[in-house]
Amino acid sequence: MSILEVKGFTKSFGDVKVLKGVDFSIEEGEVLAIIGPSGGGKTTLLRCINFLERADGGTLSINDKVIYDGSCPSISDAEIRENRLHLGMVFQQFNLFPQYTALENVTLAPKLSRKWPEDEILERAKDLLARVGLADKMNNYPCELSGGQQQRVAIARALAMQPDILCFDEPTSSLDPEITGEVLRVIKRLAEENTTMVVVTHEMGFAREVADKVIFIDGGVIAECGTPDEIFGNPKSERLRDFLGSIR
Amino acid sequence: MFQTVMAELTIGFGKTIEIFVLTLLGALPLGLIISFGSMSKFKPLKAVVRFMIWVIRGTPLMLQLIVVYYGPGLIFGTNIWGIGNEGRFVAVLAAFIINYAFYFSEIYRGGIESIPKGQYEAGQVLGLTKRQIFFNVVLLQVIKRILPPMGNEIITLVKDTSLARVIAVYEVIWAGQNFIKSAGLIWPLFMTAVYYLAFTGLVQIVLGRIEKKLSYFN
Numbered sequence: 001m002s003i004l005e006v007k008g009f010t011k012s013f014g015d016v017k018v019l020k021g022v023d024f025s026i027e028e029g030e031v032l033a034i035i036g037p038s039g040g041g042k043t044t045l046l047r048c049i050n051f052l053e054r055a056d057g058g059t060l061s062i063n064d065k066v067i068y069d070g071s072c073p074s075i076s077d078a079e080i081r082e083n084r085l086h087l088g089m090v091f092q093q094f095n096l097f098p099q100y101t102a103l104e105n106v107t108l109a110p111k112l113s114r115k116w117p118e119d120e121i122l123e124r125a126k127d128l129l130a131r132v133g134l135a136d137k138m139n140n141y142p143c144e145l146s147g148g149q150q151q152r153v154a155i156a157r158a159l160a161m162q163p164d165i166l167c168f169d170e171p172t173s174s175l176d177p178e179i180t181g182e183v184l185r186v187i188k189r190l191a192e193e194n195t196t197m198v199v200v201t202h203e204m205g206f207a208r209e210v211a212d213k214v215i216f217i218d219g220g221v222i223a224e225c226g227t228p229d230e231i232f233g234n235p236k237s238e239r240l241r242d243f244l245g246s247i248r
Numbered sequence: 249m250f251q252t253v254m255a256e257l258t259i260g261f262g263k264t265i266e267i268f269v270l271t272l273l274g275a276l277p278l279g280l281i282i283s284f285g286s287m288s289k290f291k292p293l294k295a296v297v298r299f300m301i302w303v304i305r306g307t308p309l310m311l312q313l314i315v316v317y318y319g320p321g322l323i324f325g326t327n328i329w330g331i332g333n334e335g336r337f338v339a340v341l342a343a344f345i346i347n348y349a350f351y352f353s354e355i356y357r358g359g360i361e362s363i364p365k366g367q368y369e370a371g372q373v374l375g376l377t378k379r380q381i382f383f384n385v386v387l388l389q390v391i392k393r394i395l396p397p398m399g400n401e402i403i404t405l406v407k408d409t410s411l412a413r414v415i416a417v418y419e420v421i422w423a424g425q426n427f428i429k430s431a432g433l434i435w436p437l438f439m440t441a442v443y444y445l446a447f448t449g450l451v452q453i454v455l456g457r458i459e460k461k462l463s464y465f466n
């Protein structure tokens with residue numbers, strides 16, 4: 001049983017077909033890395049999985065239950081809201097709420113959801129911030145934190161809603177090279193704790209080390225997929241070889 | 249004489265402050281609602297609101313006051329505002345609230361549209377409702393951003409209150425001017441400036457305080 005299964009996802013913006021039928025699945029505790037050239041559709045795929053865009057066609061299932069079907073688009077906002085909680089999302093630009101402290105950023109959504117008692121929410125938030133190495137920064141505002149620290153708060157914030165699957169869109173791409181490490185370490189640690197994750201990344205070394213599966217997206221389709229060793233050690237398609245060659 | 253003048257001006261200025269405060273209380277929330285209309289995905293509503301914004305911002309407030317006060321009487325044959333001073337005061341408030349609400353709505357719209365899409369998306373993926381995103385994520389950021397243009401409008405409102413006399417609502421300038429006719433004195437009229445300056449100064453201090461309060465984030 002796959003925790004997440006995407007079948008035949010398609011998505012167009014106007015006349016431009018960005019996703020042309022994408023299928024993949026991941027098992028609980030796995031880390032899936034998505035790589036590929038710019039404009040290939042990686043962000044669009046992740047946004048469709050998180051319902052920030054609605055896929056035109058295809059289905060998305062969580063634990064074998066279809067929660068989104070592109071062929072019947074009349075799904076209500078409330079239904080989307082309920083279903084999307086299976087997924088968490090960390091953005092390239094962090095998107096922290098500037099008027100709240102790190103701790104308040106983490107507790108806001110759980111509090112508004114009223115799914116847990118307040119003291120439990122607070123305890124868990126402090127615990128999450130400690131796990132991303134920011135116990136001493138929890139009362140700071142985002143403008144007082146470095147990019148790497150902000151991104152770690154964003155990870156804690158996403159985890160606070162206890163998603164089944166955590167998605168990242170190039171989590172280190174807007175960071176200075178010398179601080180990408182602190183964010184990658186946190187993600188790696190989550191992987192070791194068997195957090196199910198989907199990570200779009202340009203950090204090939206990181207993908208190779210942390211991912212259980214890698215998919216290579218080019219031109220809106222999965223051009224190749226496999227284990228990190230297959231993808232990086234023995235690329236089959238010309239396109240993947242070119243891509244890997246171009247970034248080394 | 250000085251005390252008589254000051255007492256009279258103070259009465260007039262009481263009305264000025266009344267118009268100011270009640271206009272803000274009405275126009276600040278109404279402006280927000282109008283801004284939602286002007287950003288609506290429902291095209292006809294959006295078109296109507298945009299048209300109204302054009303009309304209200306494109307004509308003098310003085311003219312609007314006259315239309316609001318005399319218009320209903322001319323069209324429906326009844327004076328909906330009630331009689332006497334009170335009726336005129338209500339008409340003034342209606343005209344001011346409508347006028348300022350439309351001005352404010354454009355400021356709100358600018359503020360709301362300046363919030364990055366990522367803020368909404370971060371709220372969405374955390375499962376917040378549209379309402380929660382607006383009130384718990386976006387609103388305070390909007391307030392911070394619109395404070396300077398809003399401050400300008402609010403200062404203008406202090407001075408615009410003097411237009412109320414167009415339909416014979418007794419406010420501070422009128423009070424000052426009366427002394428020209430009744431006692432041949434011009435200085436009471438000049439003295440009204442002191443009231444305005446004191447009040448706009450106070451308003452500026454309050455706005456400055458709020459701005460400072462919100463300076464902890466950006």
Ligand SMILES: Nc1ncnc2c1ncn2[C@@H]1O[C@H](COP(=O)(O)OP(=O)(O)OP(=O)(O)O)[C@@H](O)[C@H]1O
Binds near residue numbers: 038041
């Ligand atoms: N909202 C949109 N409207 C129109 N076209 C879009 C939109 N979003 C993405 N696209 C187009 O879809 C294509 C895929 O974009 P996408 O952002 O998914 O690529 P990506 O693989 O994430 O690239 P990158 O590595 O640069 O982030 C691009 O050609 C892009 O211009």
Ligand SMILES: [Mg+2]
Binds near residue numbers: 043
């Ligand atoms: Mg992208």
